[in-house]
Amino acid sequence: MRIPLSITDNIQEWLVSMMSESAASYVAMIIVALIYLGIFAIAGLFLVLIERRVAAWFQLRIGPNRVGFQGLLQTMADALKLVSKELTGTDRADKFLYNLAPYFVIISALMALGVMPFTKEFQAFDINIGIFFLIAISSIGVIGILLGGWASNNKFALIGAMRSGVQTISYELSVGLSLLTMILLTGSLQLSEIVEVQKGGWLIVQGHIPAIIAFMIYMIAGTAETNRAPFDMVEAESELGAGFHTEYSGMKFAYFFLAEFINMFLIAAIAATVFFGAWLSPFGITESIPWLGVFWFLAKTLVLVFLMMWFRWTFPRLRVDQLLTLEWKYLLPINLVNIVIMAFIVWQKLIIQI
Amino acid sequence: MQETTTINNNFKSEEYFINMGPQHPATHGVLRLLLTIDGEIIKKVEPDLGYIHRSIEKMCERDSYQQIVHLTDRMDYLSSHINNEAVCLTVENALQLEIPERVQVIRTIIGELTRIASHCLWWGVMGMDVGALTTYFYGFRDREMINDIFEETCGARLTMNYNVPGGLMWDIHENFVKRVKDFVAHFKTKIPEYDRLLTGNVIFQKRTKGVGILTKEDAISFGVSGPVGRGSGFSCDVRKYHPYSALDKVTFNEALRTEGDTFARYSVRIQEMWESLSIIEQLIDNIPEGEFRVKTNAVIKLPKGEFYQKVETARGELGVYVISTGTKNPYRLKFRSPGFSNLSALSHMATGGKIGDLVATMATLDLVIPDIDR
Amino acid sequence: MGYFSNIFNGIKTLLTGMSITGKYFLNSRKGAITQQYPDNRETLKMFDRFRGEVIMPHDENNEHACTGCQKCEIACPNGTIEIIWDRGIDEETGKKKKKIDQFVYHLSMCTMCGLCIDVCPTDAIEWGQNFENSVYDRTALTRVLNEPESKVRAGIED
Structure with missing residues (x-):
């Protein structure tokens, strides 16, 4: 098994000079994992901050602006506070599963980041089943939520967890199928290939109408996948208090919280990769400067993240049965028809190429 | 045949019991609901009261009639002025005092402003209960303007105690008319915004239409009043049928819907904001000159007998029933609070719905728990 | 469709x-x-009628207008006001006259209903606009409103 670790080529060569090749590849993997962990723990905290500022601006408020310049250190301070908090638990909770749950959630969120193509060279794992891997990983998180809600020995948490199960199983289909629609265009699951295809125009342009429909379905289903409003049935604070993480405190709560934001970033990042050409600059304006790819990737992702925040701070929450109606009566049939249309377009070569 | 039953029994779900409240975000205070739930479907709702009972009615028996007024601020704190007015009207009617027109007009204007303020808060919280958090801030922004008007004229924002038996504590502030006009102009542009943000939203409509239905017959038999009753087609506006203060001088339509569901109650309140604006507009330009207060005895003694006065608060019909034995304290004072009767219909409305429906239904009841418990 | x-x-x-x-x-x-509250303290001005606390204004001669008639004490629904009074000799007329020793105001019990100020015949007490009433020790909420050594202004009768 050889997994190409393109960004670590230099590290790996240097390591190979010191130890055997297999040992070097493991050490390199660990180094990369630690780098990613560091970057995204911090990035997650900043996403929380962005969410809070954006929410404040939607709501005629100012938002956190006290800790550090314009509140930049606010979430760091929050995280510090959470670290110092006591880890409480409920009586007669299933202690093992209760403690295990947050790790399921946070690890699955962080794992998926490994295949994200931030720029041409900056991609930890470029596996040939990239999209498939992402979809698979993103559904592990729900196990953590189910475990957490069930093991808490709290009925509100249990209701939240069961809702989460129902919701994720349903919306997984739409996420998968809408991405599958785009796979028809690229003919590859590998993320670097998908980006390569888009040099002739972003997929949302290439695939025009069915691609736009697929994008809309993806954004709706993706928002539901991350359990964010208007699909926050899992938390639904006006119904269930805090839902599945009612009984969590301190750092365990922080894991759930952070995972939600990293998942949001992931969903947006996948959309940016599949629909908007990942690190490709619009019309290739900065093609000569490769490292600007990171900037374009983040810019596209953050715009989509902002869109999800806009949803959250505008719409009321759906009821749990309406959530399923939306999926099974609207998104899924449309999606299936959309795939057929896309297949027809690909077959007849009606793709818009620039 | 026997076999199928066994199989079904194996899959039989179990009903379970949940305490919703007294500390729960959707119960807006310390209301406790004992829910019996089958999965998501509510089988039984039992409200449990008494967490904020302060025995206001008993305290009223101790206090003089001037002092009773300030206690009513603390019942339905969102329509405190209207509560004050109810007690003052009872006392004034019992004493057969002639109240100057100026006082009546000012009371009505502030009463309608209170109603708008209450509905603004309700709108924000309604949005929040169905999950749209932003509405809360928009509602509060507009309510803030009214609170500023109150603060300038009455000295307080919530528990105003601006009425005294015989008139008002002070005359209106010189900026009052201008500020009210500014507010009316401002708010007229904001209600359409409310409609576009929440009322028209497809998710909101799906959440509220056909949910928590209360028929007209049920509404009457539960003794429901206010917007909740009018959402069920029960024409019960005290302002229309027993006009008090200056309400007989204005024309307004009673907001009435016949569907009886959550959306109907929502629409009634939105419509009521428009009607209140129109009442204010009719009165604000010609507040008559005159005294803002008539002299009463320092110790008010009501004649022996029983007196009843009802007013329309933002939540419904508030009745004040005084039994006097001719002393300076009432022998018994009973408040017929709107929230209590409205809450009694909750169990009927929410049974069979989902948890989300219960929350949405409860939001349109617009419960203020201190009003229910007193 | x-x-x-x-x-x-x-x-x-x-x-x-x-x-x-x-x-x-x-x-x-x-x-x-x-409103970024502690920052805008300088510009934050309460309305004239704002009911923050009950105060007793004194003039430059350290004189107030309270005759000790106790109407406010009776009007108060919560027992917020306690007046400790004495009888002294009026310097001009030589008659015995009621005068206040201490006007005790329990802010912790006050509901800001305004009945005391409404009922005061000599306007001796009025509303203060201070809204920052929190203290670390609740005994600090019990205040004596008349300044030490102060006396009632001449010519004030109830």
């Missing part, structure tokens, strides 16, 4: 809602209604 018109109408209402919040987002710089 109710199915598709449902979808289109639904999306339209959602976009309408987003345009409202979007508009506020773009105007967030000047639209914010937040």
